[in-house]
Amino acid sequence: MNSRSVKRVAGLMGFAGVLLGAFGAHFLRGMLDKSGTTQIWQTAVLYHLVHAVVLLVVSGWRPVPRIAFGLILGGVLLFSGSLYALALTNVKWLGAITPLGGLLMLAGWLILAFGKEAG
Secondary structure, three states: OOHHHHHHHHHHHHHHHHHHHHHHHHOOOOHHHOOOHHHHHHHHHHHHHHHHHHHHHHHHHOOHHHHHHHHHHHHHHHHHHHHHHHHHHHHHHHHHHHHHHHHHHHHHHHHHHHOOOHH
């Protein structure tokens, strides 16, 4: 993946985070309130957007820390994705996937802090 692709992925993650945040606040609000999963949706959006910004910042590093980028990206997809699905379906076992995404994000952060590219 070249630096342009990495930036594109980061930008699309940010776009998706804003879109899903707005979708939840406006179109899904009644359903999320009724099922009691509004906070779950908001948590998914928060982590999604924060890490989209991290991905965008990291995409500007030379060299791009690809392992950390991949771990954070995968973590967001698992963490926020499982929370989005849980909020929409209220299927409780989906919550078991969420910590795996969190572990991937944590690993990405540790690689940013202590990896070869960290200096």
